[in-house]
Amino acid sequence: MQISGYEFPDDLYYDKLHSWARVEGDVVTQGMSKFGQAIAQEIVFVEAPRTGREVEQGQTFMSMESGKWVGRVAALVSGKIAEVNEELEWEPTLVNDSSYEDGWLVKIEMSDPAELDNLMKADSPEMKAFIEEEAEKYKDILG
């Protein structure tokens, strides 16, 4: 669905740091939302974390750079990193150009599916209110 002019696919989960999660069995694919990349602007570097690494929901585990700013990315769920999108080391702008498809960041083998309850769905009132508030906050950047 569209919120404040940005696409948020209905089948994904979202957090308040503008990441999305696609759940397939016990594997969660994580990426940055269309809205998130718009406020981050052009991504010039993405760090590929090590596969096999254990991550915890809400804990930062990888970095990206845009505008000489190194930003950190927090895990949407706890678990083990099963796969990283190594293509991003060569083409980091995929995060900008294909946020929900080729620009995915990592796949995590989720250890506790109940943690998904801490995330938001696109059609929830909480998500709508959050994005509208963020759009207002970042209106100078979003134009």
Add this chain to the structure above:
Amino acid sequence: MKLYRLGTVPWQDSQLLYHSLPRVGREGVILCSPATTYVCIGYFQDVEQEVDVEFCRKNDIPVFRREVGGGATYLDGEQLFFQLIIRRDNPLVPAGKIAFYRKFLQAPIEAYRALGIPAQYREVNDIVANQRKVSGCGAGEIGDYYVLVGNLIVDFNYEMMARVLKVPDEKFRDKIYKTIYENLSTVKREIKQVPPKEELWSLMADKFVEMLGPMEVETMVDEEWRAKTDELAVQFLSDEWLYQKRRPRAGREITIRAGVQVRQKVYKAPGGLIRATTEVQDGVIAAVSLSGDFFFFPEEKLADLETVLVGVSEADVEATLASFYEEHGVESPGVAPADFAQVLA
């Protein structure tokens, strides 16, 4: 928030202290200068691609990888560092990185202006005066804190800056030196004098207080902060941290300031190798040098081509090449205008 006016500190501390302060859960503004020279690279840089490590080793110039963005730079005691560590949820923090840079770089900008230097903010994170960069800045996120680091450049060793960088050849190094000299200025160059350091520290401190409000001033690193700094030193001063592999790059590009790059690209065309060293300013070629082992007839037209390319936008390079070939009857067997475009845009 406290103002840590530390003066001259060991070079390691001039980097480690702003990495450790957020890790002990504190906001602050650190003002300091390194006692000795060193090279500092951005978090995502590959030290062996960016820095002449062998030269640095032979000349006892340490190299440090910071956790904030930006490029490799040569640092010494003629630069006064400002380092702001502020919680993400501090009400003073504006939304978005441009607003963040714009707001918090105002303190050094005001310090420059008080010295009579017409400094102003230029997106994304430069401070410029008279069209030249006068301060290098970068930012990062450490835990729940944002970190902004930069410097007030009193004087600058341009030769050493160009010398410590890894470059494909000496011609490229010479180009880097000239371009940095033309695009980066200092307090000394701008006002033809060097104010006493204490005066500059006081000026910077005052401007940060004006921006952030009254702050308690500390001049020493306390025990807790020292312990965390020493703990971090083990990781941050290790070869494993410094030599992290980053993605290899095709060619070599050095950003001098926002909008100004010097790059060298090499392309193997069917008719031979083409090498171009190019200076680009805001998407327009400002200077170019072409070489390689290709044939180009009439030979003397190669220099004319270099001249014609100056002032051409990167988007128009291929069309300019094609019309130059046609106009001058250029023949370059196995090397088409499109091949030149590969190394020029």
